[in-house]
Amino acid sequence: xxxxxxxxxxxxxxEVKVFIILALAFFAxxxxxxxxxxxxxxxxxxxxxxxxxxxxYFQRTLNAMVIMETTSSVPASSHHFKLDTLRTLAxxxxxxxxxxxxxxxxxxxxxxxxxxxxxxxxxxxxxxxxYSLNKIKRGSWQKKAQGIRELAELGYQPAIDTIRKFIVxxxxxxxxxxxxxxxxxxxxxxxxxxxxxxxxxxPWMRINIHYHLSKSDARKLPHFSRWFxxxxxxxxxxxxxxARQFRQSSAIPFLTALLSHxxxxxxxxxxxxxxxxxxxxxxDEITKRVDAFWTNEKLSTRMVRCLGxxxxxxxHKYTILRYLDHQDYTVRFNAVEALYKLDDEARQLLLDxxxxxxxxxxxxxxxxxxxLLQ
Amino acid sequence: MWDILxxxxxxxxxxxxxxxxxxxxxxxxxxxFEMQAYMRRNYFVDYKYILSSPFAPGISLIAPAYNEGxxxxxxxxxxxxxxxxxxxxxxxxxxxxxxTLAKLIPAFDxxxxxxxxxxxVATKPVRGxxxxxxxxxxxxxxxxxxxxxxxxxxxVGLNFSKKDLVACIDVDCIIEPDALLKMVxxxxxxxxxxxxxxxxxxxxxxVIEEGRLIEIKLPVNLIARMQVLEYIRAxxxxxxxxxxxxxLLLISGAFGLFKRETALKAGGYNHKTVGEDMELVVRMRRxxxxxxxxxxxxxxxxxxxxxxxxxxxxxxxRQRNRWARGTFETLSIHRKLFFNPRxxxxxxxxxxxxxxxxxxxxxxxFTGLIFFIVLVxxxxxxxxxxxxxxxxxxxxxxxxxxxxxxxxxxxxxxYTAKRDIFKMIAIALIEPIWFHPRVVWWSLKGNYDLMKGxxxxxxxxxxxxxxxxxxxxxxx
Numbered sequence: 001x002x003x004x005x006x007x008x009x010x011x012x013x014x015e016v017k018v019f020i021i022l023a024l025a026f027f028a029x030x031x032x033x034x035x036x037x038x039x040x041x042x043x044x045x046x047x048x049x050x051x052x053x054x055x056x057y058f059q060r061t062l063n064a065m066v067i068m069e070t071t072s073s074v075p076a077s078s079h080h081f082k083l084d085t086l087r088t089l090a091x092x093x094x095x096x097x098x099x100x101x102x103x104x105x106x107x108x109x110x111x112x113x114x115x116x117x118x119x120x121x122x123x124x125x126x127x128x129x130x131y132s133l134n135k136i137k138r139g140s141w142q143k144k145a146q147g148i149r150e151l152a153e154l155g156y157q158p159a160i161d162t163i164r165k166f167i168v169x170x171x172x173x174x175x176x177x178x179x180x181x182x183x184x185x186x187x188x189x190x191x192x193x194x195x196x197x198x199x200x201x202x203p204w205m206r207i208n209i210h211y212h213l214s215k216s217d218a219r220k221l222p223h224f225s226r227w228f229x230x231x232x233x234x235x236x237x238x239x240x241x242x243a244r245q246f247r248q249s250s251a252i253p254f255l256t257a258l259l260s261h262x263x264x265x266x267x268x269x270x271x272x273x274x275x276x277x278x279x280x281x282x283x284d285e286i287t288k289r290v291d292a293f294w295t296n297e298k299l300s301t302r303m304v305r306c307l308g309x310x311x312x313x314x315x316h317k318y319t320i321l322r323y324l325d326h327q328d329y330t331v332r333f334n335a336v337e338a339l340y341k342l343d344d345e346a347r348q349l350l351l352d353x354x355x356x357x358x359x360x361x362x363x364x365x366x367x368x369x370x371x372l373l374q
Numbered sequence: 375m376w377d378i379l380x381x382x383x384x385x386x387x388x389x390x391x392x393x394x395x396x397x398x399x400x401x402x403x404x405x406x407f408e409m410q411a412y413m414r415r416n417y418f419v420d421y422k423y424i425l426s427s428p429f430a431p432g433i434s435l436i437a438p439a440y441n442e443g444x445x446x447x448x449x450x451x452x453x454x455x456x457x458x459x460x461x462x463x464x465x466x467x468x469x470x471x472x473x474t475l476a477k478l479i480p481a482f483d484x485x486x487x488x489x490x491x492x493x494x495v496a497t498k499p500v501r502g503x504x505x506x507x508x509x510x511x512x513x514x515x516x517x518x519x520x521x522x523x524x525x526x527x528x529x530v531g532l533n534f535s536k537k538d539l540v541a542c543i544d545v546d547c548i549i550e551p552d553a554l555l556k557m558v559x560x561x562x563x564x565x566x567x568x569x570x571x572x573x574x575x576x577x578x579x580x581v582i583e584e585g586r587l588i589e590i591k592l593p594v595n596l597i598a599r600m601q602v603l604e605y606i607r608a609x610x611x612x613x614x615x616x617x618x619x620x621x622l623l624l625i626s627g628a629f630g631l632f633k634r635e636t637a638l639k640a641g642g643y644n645h646k647t648v649g650e651d652m653e654l655v656v657r658m659r660r661x662x663x664x665x666x667x668x669x670x671x672x673x674x675x676x677x678x679x680x681x682x683x684x685x686x687x688x689x690x691x692r693q694r695n696r697w698a699r700g701t702f703e704t705l706s707i708h709r710k711l712f713f714n715p716r717x718x719x720x721x722x723x724x725x726x727x728x729x730x731x732x733x734x735x736x737x738x739x740f741t742g743l744i745f746f747i748v749l750v751x752x753x754x755x756x757x758x759x760x761x762x763x764x765x766x767x768x769x770x771x772x773x774x775x776x777x778x779x780x781x782x783x784x785x786x787x788x789y790t791a792k793r794d795i796f797k798m799i800a801i802a803l804i805e806p807i808w809f810h811p812r813v814v815w816w817s818l819k820g821n822y823d824l825m826k827g828x829x830x831x832x833x834x835x836x837x838x839x840x841x842x843x844x845x846x847x848x849x850x
Contacts, residue, residue: 019762026769030776037783037795044787142414149418173415204562207427245428329492366488372505373487 152181308338404615436531437545452585469521495642498522525643553678560672571625572678617673621724627651629679649700698820736817775802
C-alpha cells in the first residue's frame, strides 16, 4: 500500500522520523515547563514562608524599637541589644536584608514625623543603606532602580550625587526612578535637574513628580515660571501645569508671552492656567488673540472657558458671544456655558442672541441650566 | 492527475501547518520575553499616584445594557466603586424589553434631565437621559434609547461622553478595582497610544460578592474550564506578542479603553457587524495610518476583567458562531489592508495572520479532514506517516498550552491551588481532541450562517456568578 502513494518508502520513513523527533521534542519541552511550574510553585511557597517569618519577627522588633525611641524611660542598652540582633539577622542573607528594607519602606509610608525619622535612622544603623547603594553600583538596571527607590523612600540624602548620574540613563525606568528620587531627596532644589533637562516628561512622570511635590512644604517649592522659557517644550508644559496646580500667582506676568507660543499645547495650557489662577488682568490680552485662536477648536474652547472665568468687561462678553457662531459644536456649547455662568449681563446677551436666532441654542441653554448636570 | 492533485493538496496543507506552527512559536517567544519585561518595568509602579492626581485623564465607562434587569443594580454598584477619581459611568439602556430601566430609576434616585446630546455618530434616537438626585451617585448617567444593538449603544455613549478616554465594557463583567488605573497608564506614558486592552479571565465558579471577586477558582464545568486555557493562551501568548509588534487588531469588547477623539474621528462603532470590537480597533488604526499620525495600541497583561463564559455547548456555539461572522465581516470591510505595505505591520503581518490563521484555519482543518476521509476510502493512507504527523501536531498543541501556563505562572499566578495545575494539564491533553474540533465546526457554521445572511448576535443565556452571600445562606 505504501508503494502506491507518490512518496517513496525512504522519504516517508525520513518524514516519519522527523515527526517523531518533533513530537518528542515538543513533549519533552512541555514536560520541562510543567516541571518548571511545579518547582516554581514550590520555591515561591518556600520563599513566601521564609519571608513571612522574617517579616513578622522584624515587625515585632521594629515596633518595639520605635516605641522605645519615643519613650525616654527605656534604657539605651535595650535599643543596642535589639539593633545587634537585627544586624546579625541582616548579615545572614540578602533575603533578610530585603525583607527588612521592604518592611521599613512599608511602615514609613503609613507614619510621619519623629517616628518616620527613627525608621530612617534605623535604615542607616543597620547598614541597609549600604545594601541599597551596592545595588546601584553592581546590579542590573532593575536592581539599580530598586536601590534608588529604597534610598529615596528612606530619605538617604547623601546618595543624591550617586543618583544624579542616572538621569541621563538610556533605560527609561531607571531614568524616571532617579528623577523622582532627586525630587524626594533634594530639599533645597528638588527640580534643579530641569535647568538642563533635554529628555521628555510624560504625563505619567508629571503625576509622579506632582505627588511628591504636593507632600513637601509649599513654601519651599521653586517658582515654576523660571522654566517657562526653556527650550524643552516638555519642561515648559510641566512647569505651566505645576504653576497652575500649586496656584503660583507669581507666574501670571510671564503667561502673556506663552499665549503666543507656536506650540498649541503650550498656548492651550496657558489659557487653562490663566483661568485657574483667575488672572483677570490678562483678559484683555486674550481678547486680542481671538483671530489667532479661531481656527483651532481646542484653543477656541479653552479661550471661551478662560474668558468665562476671568472676563469682566462688555468687550470680553462680546468676544465670547462671537463664539456662538463658531462652526464647532463644542466651542459653541462652551461659549453658551461661559456666558450663562459669567454674570447677569452676559446671560442676558446669550438669551437675546438665542431669541434673535429663533431659539437655536435653547437645547444648550437648558443643558447648562440643569442643576444635576453641573 | 490524481497524483498531482494529491501532491498539491499535501504540500499546501503541509506548508500551512509549518508556517502556522512557526508563527505560534515566534509569538510565544515574543510574549514570554515581553511579559517578563512588563513585570520588571511595573515592579516600581505605584498606581495610587494616579488615583489622587489632578492630572489623571477623565474616563467615561460606557456599559450597554439589554435585558439585564436581574443583575443591573449590582452591576452598576460594582462599576461605581471602581478605584479612579476622574470618571463617570454611562449605562446605555438599549431598548430593554424587561424592567432594566424601571429598576435603575428608584435604586439610584434617577430623574430625567435636559441634555443637549449631539449625534456626532448617527444612532437610534435617545428617549431620555437620567441623572441621580443623590450626590453619592453623581458619577452615574443612564441613557435610555431605542434598541439598536451593542454597537449602536456604544456609539450613544461615545456621543454622550465629554471625557478624553472612553472605556467600553460589558455591564455584566467583573472589573478589578484597579483596572482603570492600570489601563490608563499606557496613555500617560505615550501620547501616541490610541487604545489599550487588558486580559479577560473566566469567572465561572469564582466567588463573587456584590460585584467583587472574592475567590478565584477554576470552573467546575468542563466546557468553561476548557475556555480558561483557551483564554490564557489567547491573551497571554497571542495578544501580548502582537502588542509588542504594534500589530494588535483586537481589543476585547468586554473591556477596552479608547481615545474618544480618535474613536469618533474614525466613525465610532460599526452597526453592520457583530464583531464591532475588532472592527473599531482596525478602523482606528487605519484612520491613524491614513492620516500619517504616529500611534500605538497598547496591551496590559494584568487580569483586569472577569467574565462568565458560556457553560453549555449550545451557548458556546452561538458565541463562536458570532465570533466567526465578526472576524469575516471585519476582514471583508478592511480587505484593502491585505498585504498592503502602506499599512505597515497591520497590512503586511497582522491582517494576513488573521486571514490565514484565524479565519481560514477552520476551512483548512475541515478540508484536511475531508481529504483524509477520501484517502481512507481509497486506501491511500500511509498510516505510520499519518500517526506520526498527528502525534507531532498533538504534542505541539500541548507544548503551546504549557507555554501559556508557564507565562501565567511567571506573571500573575492566579490559580494558586496545587491541584489546579494538574487540572490544567489534563485540560491541555484533552482539549485538542475534545474541544478544538467543536470550535472548528462552530466557526464553519458561523461562516455558513453569514453566507445565509445571518446578522443577529444569538441569545447568550448566563447562569450567573456564584454569590458569596447566597452560598453562605445555603451552608447555614
